Amino acid sequence: MSGAVEIALTVNGEAVRRAVDPRLHLVDFLRSELGLTGSHLGCEHGVCGACTVRLDGETVRGCLVLAVQADGAAVETIEGLAADPAWDDLRAAFVARNALQCGYCTPGMLASAAELLAAGGVPTRDAIRDHLSGNYCRCTGYHAIVDAVESVARARAGAPAA
Amino acid sequence: MSPPDALLHAVDRPNSWIGRARPREQAKRHAAGGGRFLDDLEPPRCLHAAFLRSPHAHARLLALDVTAAASQPGVFRVLVGADLDPVMTPWVGVLAHFKGLKSAPQYPLARGRAVFQGEPVAMVLAASRRAAEDALPHIHAEWEPLPVLTDPEESLAAPPIHAELGDNLAFTRTAETGDLQAAFARAHAVVESGFETARHTGVTLEPRGVLAHWDPAEERLTVHHGTQAPHMMKEIFVRHLGLAEEQVRVICPDVGGSYGVKIHTYQDEMACVAAARLLARPVKFVADRLESFQSDIHAREHRVHARMAVDADGRILAMDVEDLTGIGPYSVYPRTSAVEGNQVVNLSGGWYTMDAYRCRLRVAFTNKPPTCQYRAVGQPVAIALTEGLADLAARAVRLDPAEFRRRNLMPDGEYPAKAPSGVPLEGLSHQRALERLLEIMDYPALRRRQAEARAAGRHLGIGIASFIEVTNPSAMFYGVGGAPISAQDGCTVRLEPGGSATVASSLTEQGQGAEAVLAQVTADALGLDPARVRVVTGDTERTPYGGGTWASRGTGIGGEACLRAARGLSENIRALAGAVLQADPATLDLRDGAVVDAATGTGRMTLAEVGRLGYMRGDLLPPGVQPELSVTRHFQTRQYPFAFANGAQGCLLELDPETGWTSLLKHWVVEDCGTLVNPLLVDEQIRGGVVQGIGAALFEECLYDADGNLLNGTMADYLVPMAVEMPDIEVAHLCTPTAESALGAKGAGEAGTAAAPAAVMNALNDALAHFGARLTTMPFTPQRVLAALDAAGATAR
Structure with a gap:
C-alpha cells in the first residue's frame, strides 16, 4: 500500500485539506472523511447513479472518481444542493x-x-x-x-x- | 394522478384527512440528503466485517486457516463457524402448517461444507471495511468440489444435498376441488402451455446491513438493522443468542428499499450479531453489490405446466396446474421458502369461476442461493399462468381477450366467494375493474390503432391481465405455523401538552409512506393538521408490539390500529373537555386543532388548552376526572385469512421483429384496495410495483452456469428497469372496503409487481401472434424474442 497523499479541494464551497489513501473513492472520501452521508453507494460500478455528485460543475459518479483526482477541484454534493435556494x-x-x-x-x-x-x-x-x-x-x-x-x-x- | 379529495372516507368530517393526496413530511428530509441509513452509523470502537464466501456452489471445506489473515494490519479477529458456537444456535426454516416441509440446520458460517456460491465461511473483523477486505485473501481455504444441482427437476432425482433429509423434495402440496377429469372430458377446447418465471432478486438500492452492539455492563444487545420487521428480528436474536427478550433491542434506521429482501434471517447478519455478543464490540456489516446478488434472497424460479378447459361459449370449466420451483439449499428462516409456491397453489385461477381445479406444487432444494418472499410472493407466477391460459383459451374459442374475461371473471356482488383452490374471498370488483380498465385504455381505439400500425408494418401488442392481490394477512399466514411473526399491529397515540400528537406504531417505514398514513389517520380522528403529528416507528423499545410492514398489511392493519387509538384518544379528549366545559362529550367534535361544538362548529377550547389542563393543571379539573391523553389500540384480521385486493392491468407495447426489442408504450392499472388513505402515495406505490414486474418480464434474471456460478453479479450485468425503458403508467381506482375494519383499507403494494408480468406477456404474445410465435419464458429478452420468431418462421413458412 502506498502512503497517503495530501489533497486540497472545496466541497460545497468549503475549503478542505486531507491526507488520503490513493485508492480511496471520492464518494467514500465524502462519506467517511467529511461526514457527507447524503451521497450513497449502490452498485460501485458507475451504473446506478446513487453516488452522483458534481465535480467542477460536471456530474460524475463518486464511485468512479478517486479522491486524489478531486485535488484542486470544486465538489458539490446533495448537502450543497440542499442549501442552495x-x-x-x-x-x-x-x-x-x-x-x-x-x-x-x-x-x-x-x-x-x-x-x-x-x-x-x-x-x-x-x-x-x-x-x-x-x-x-x-x-x-x-x-x-x-x-x-x-x-x-x-x-x-x-x-x-x- | 388521482384528483385530490376525490375519494374521501365515508365518515368524513369537514377536516377529514383520510383520502387526501398529500405529500409526505418525511420526503423533505430525503430530498435534502438527510436520510440516515445503516451505513451512515458509525459508533466508537466499531469493527467492520468482511466475509470469505464460498467460491463453489457445493464443496467440502478440507482446510481453513485464518492465522495469516488475523495478523494483517487493522485486523482485530478472524472468526470461523466453531467460534460462534458458544453464543449462537442454528436455525431451521420450517413452519408447522406446511405439512412435510423440511430443511436443514443453518449456521451463521458454513460448517465443513458450503452449499451455495457466496455462502459465508469466515469473517474478518477489522478497524475498517477496507482493512477487513484486504485480509480476506490471506485466509487459506482448501475446497473439494462436490456435485452441483442447479436444475430443480434433476435435483429431485439426485442424491440429497442434506443427507439427513432423505431427498431434495423440500415440500409438496396438491389442492384439488371439483371433478377435474369430468370437466376436462366435456371441454369444447383444452389449451395448455408451459410458463417459466426467472430466478431474480429485489435489488434494493441500499444493500442489506446490520450494526450490532453488546453492552457487557448492562448485558444488553442493541441491533441497528435495516429490516421490515424489528419485533420479529428481536425474537430471532433472543432465541438464537439464548438471551431474555428484555435484553434485546432492535432499531431500524432509514431503510433504502426492501421489497421483501430485508425481512429474513441471513447468515452474515447473524454472524455479526453473534460476533458482537462474543467480542463485546460494535460490529457492522453492509453488503457490497456482489454480496447482495450472491446472498440476498432470490425468488420466482418456477417452471409451470398448466392446462385450461373451456366450453363452446368460452366459459372456463377447469384448470390443472403443475408447478416446480427450485429454492436453493435451505428453506429460509423463519418465513420459509414454501410460501411462494404455496401462493401459486392458492391463487391460480382465483378470479375466475370454474367447476374444477387442481394444482400440484413441488419445491426442490438446489445449490443456488436460498429463495424466499420477495414482493408479490407467488402472485406473478399464478397470474402469469392464469392470464396466459386465458388468452390462449380466448383464441381457441375465437373471443377477444376482454370478452373472454367478461364471461369468466367472478361476478361482482356475489361475495363472499371462494377461489377455485378454496381460499375465501371477502368482496371483490373484477367485472367493474375490467370495464374501467378497458375504458381508461380506450380499448377499441387501441385495437384500431394496432390494425393501422400493422398495415404500416409496425407491430403493436395489447395485453390485459386481471388479478387478485394478497393483503392484510391474518395469523393463518405465519403465526399458526409457530413463527415469531405477529399478524397484529399496535399503535399508541398521545396528545402533547402543546396540542400536537405523537404516534408510536409497530409498522416500519421503507419509503412506502407508512408514517404519512399514520399521520393522516391520526390527524383525521383528532382534527389536526398532519404536520402536527410526529410518528415513531422502527424501535422495539419505543413502539407497541407488532408485525411491521410487509405483505401489504401496513395501512390495512397498522392503519386500523392507529385509527382505533386516535378515535379512543378523541373520546378521552372530548370527555375531558366535556367535564371542564360542562358539555355532553357527544355534542363535541375535534376540528382544526380545537374542541368544537359539533352542531355549530363553534370553538370551545384548543387542543393545546386540553393538553395543558390535562398535564399541568389537575388543580382545575372537577373531582374524579383523570385525563387519559395516551391511548393504545391493537388490531388484527380474524374473519378472513387475507383481505384480497383486486384489479386489472393493461399493456401496450411495440415489437421490433428485426431486433427482438420490446418497447413499452403505455401501461394502465385499475386497483381496488378499498379505502385509500393517500392516493398520491398509493399511485406511485403501484407504479413502482409495475416497474418491478416489468423488470421481471423483460430484464431481470440471476444467471447461473451448470456449476452454480453466478454469471451476472454486478448491476452492469443484471439489468433492472431504467427510466428510459419505462412507459407512463396510468392508475385508476375502485373502492370496495374490507368490512373487517373501520378504515376499510386493503393493501396496494403487491398489485403492480403481481400482474405486470402477465400483462406484458400477453401484450408481447399479441404482437408475436402475427408471426405465429409465442413466448412464455421470462424474461422476454431480445434474444428469446428472436429465437421465438425464428422457430415460428421455420415451421410456418
Whole structure:
C-alpha cells in the first residue's frame, strides 16, 4: 500500500485539506472523511447513479472518481444542493409529486435532474427519461420523477403545467 | 394522478384527512440528503466485517486457516463457524402448517461444507471495511468440489444435498376441488402451455446491513438493522443468542428499499450479531453489490405446466396446474421458502369461476442461493399462468381477450366467494375493474390503432391481465405455523401538552409512506393538521408490539390500529373537555386543532388548552376526572385469512421483429384496495410495483452456469428497469372496503409487481401472434424474442 497523499479541494464551497489513501473513492472520501452521508453507494460500478455528485460543475459518479483526482477541484454534493435556494423548486417538486420513496437514490437523482434543468428549456418526457437513465430507482415507477422534473422545467420556462 | 379529495372516507368530517393526496413530511428530509441509513452509523470502537464466501456452489471445506489473515494490519479477529458456537444456535426454516416441509440446520458460517456460491465461511473483523477486505485473501481455504444441482427437476432425482433429509423434495402440496377429469372430458377446447418465471432478486438500492452492539455492563444487545420487521428480528436474536427478550433491542434506521429482501434471517447478519455478543464490540456489516446478488434472497424460479378447459361459449370449466420451483439449499428462516409456491397453489385461477381445479406444487432444494418472499410472493407466477391460459383459451374459442374475461371473471356482488383452490374471498370488483380498465385504455381505439400500425408494418401488442392481490394477512399466514411473526399491529397515540400528537406504531417505514398514513389517520380522528403529528416507528423499545410492514398489511392493519387509538384518544379528549366545559362529550367534535361544538362548529377550547389542563393543571379539573391523553389500540384480521385486493392491468407495447426489442408504450392499472388513505402515495406505490414486474418480464434474471456460478453479479450485468425503458403508467381506482375494519383499507403494494408480468406477456404474445410465435419464458429478452420468431418462421413458412 502506498502512503497517503495530501489533497486540497472545496466541497460545497468549503475549503478542505486531507491526507488520503490513493485508492480511496471520492464518494467514500465524502462519506467517511467529511461526514457527507447524503451521497450513497449502490452498485460501485458507475451504473446506478446513487453516488452522483458534481465535480467542477460536471456530474460524475463518486464511485468512479478517486479522491486524489478531486485535488484542486470544486465538489458539490446533495448537502450543497440542499442549501442552495436555486434548487428549492426541484426539491419541492420531488416532495410534492412523491417522486421518492426510500430516498436512497434521491440525492443522485436530484443531481442528474439539476444537470438537465440547468441546460434550460422544457425537455420532453422522453428526454427526461433518457437523461435520468443513469440513475436507478427501485421504489417509484419513475413516472412521478418525470412529473417532478417536467413541472420544474415548465415553471422555470413560464410554460403552463402539463 | 388521482384528483385530490376525490375519494374521501365515508365518515368524513369537514377536516377529514383520510383520502387526501398529500405529500409526505418525511420526503423533505430525503430530498435534502438527510436520510440516515445503516451505513451512515458509525459508533466508537466499531469493527467492520468482511466475509470469505464460498467460491463453489457445493464443496467440502478440507482446510481453513485464518492465522495469516488475523495478523494483517487493522485486523482485530478472524472468526470461523466453531467460534460462534458458544453464543449462537442454528436455525431451521420450517413452519408447522406446511405439512412435510423440511430443511436443514443453518449456521451463521458454513460448517465443513458450503452449499451455495457466496455462502459465508469466515469473517474478518477489522478497524475498517477496507482493512477487513484486504485480509480476506490471506485466509487459506482448501475446497473439494462436490456435485452441483442447479436444475430443480434433476435435483429431485439426485442424491440429497442434506443427507439427513432423505431427498431434495423440500415440500409438496396438491389442492384439488371439483371433478377435474369430468370437466376436462366435456371441454369444447383444452389449451395448455408451459410458463417459466426467472430466478431474480429485489435489488434494493441500499444493500442489506446490520450494526450490532453488546453492552457487557448492562448485558444488553442493541441491533441497528435495516429490516421490515424489528419485533420479529428481536425474537430471532433472543432465541438464537439464548438471551431474555428484555435484553434485546432492535432499531431500524432509514431503510433504502426492501421489497421483501430485508425481512429474513441471513447468515452474515447473524454472524455479526453473534460476533458482537462474543467480542463485546460494535460490529457492522453492509453488503457490497456482489454480496447482495450472491446472498440476498432470490425468488420466482418456477417452471409451470398448466392446462385450461373451456366450453363452446368460452366459459372456463377447469384448470390443472403443475408447478416446480427450485429454492436453493435451505428453506429460509423463519418465513420459509414454501410460501411462494404455496401462493401459486392458492391463487391460480382465483378470479375466475370454474367447476374444477387442481394444482400440484413441488419445491426442490438446489445449490443456488436460498429463495424466499420477495414482493408479490407467488402472485406473478399464478397470474402469469392464469392470464396466459386465458388468452390462449380466448383464441381457441375465437373471443377477444376482454370478452373472454367478461364471461369468466367472478361476478361482482356475489361475495363472499371462494377461489377455485378454496381460499375465501371477502368482496371483490373484477367485472367493474375490467370495464374501467378497458375504458381508461380506450380499448377499441387501441385495437384500431394496432390494425393501422400493422398495415404500416409496425407491430403493436395489447395485453390485459386481471388479478387478485394478497393483503392484510391474518395469523393463518405465519403465526399458526409457530413463527415469531405477529399478524397484529399496535399503535399508541398521545396528545402533547402543546396540542400536537405523537404516534408510536409497530409498522416500519421503507419509503412506502407508512408514517404519512399514520399521520393522516391520526390527524383525521383528532382534527389536526398532519404536520402536527410526529410518528415513531422502527424501535422495539419505543413502539407497541407488532408485525411491521410487509405483505401489504401496513395501512390495512397498522392503519386500523392507529385509527382505533386516535378515535379512543378523541373520546378521552372530548370527555375531558366535556367535564371542564360542562358539555355532553357527544355534542363535541375535534376540528382544526380545537374542541368544537359539533352542531355549530363553534370553538370551545384548543387542543393545546386540553393538553395543558390535562398535564399541568389537575388543580382545575372537577373531582374524579383523570385525563387519559395516551391511548393504545391493537388490531388484527380474524374473519378472513387475507383481505384480497383486486384489479386489472393493461399493456401496450411495440415489437421490433428485426431486433427482438420490446418497447413499452403505455401501461394502465385499475386497483381496488378499498379505502385509500393517500392516493398520491398509493399511485406511485403501484407504479413502482409495475416497474418491478416489468423488470421481471423483460430484464431481470440471476444467471447461473451448470456449476452454480453466478454469471451476472454486478448491476452492469443484471439489468433492472431504467427510466428510459419505462412507459407512463396510468392508475385508476375502485373502492370496495374490507368490512373487517373501520378504515376499510386493503393493501396496494403487491398489485403492480403481481400482474405486470402477465400483462406484458400477453401484450408481447399479441404482437408475436402475427408471426405465429409465442413466448412464455421470462424474461422476454431480445434474444428469446428472436429465437421465438425464428422457430415460428421455420415451421410456418
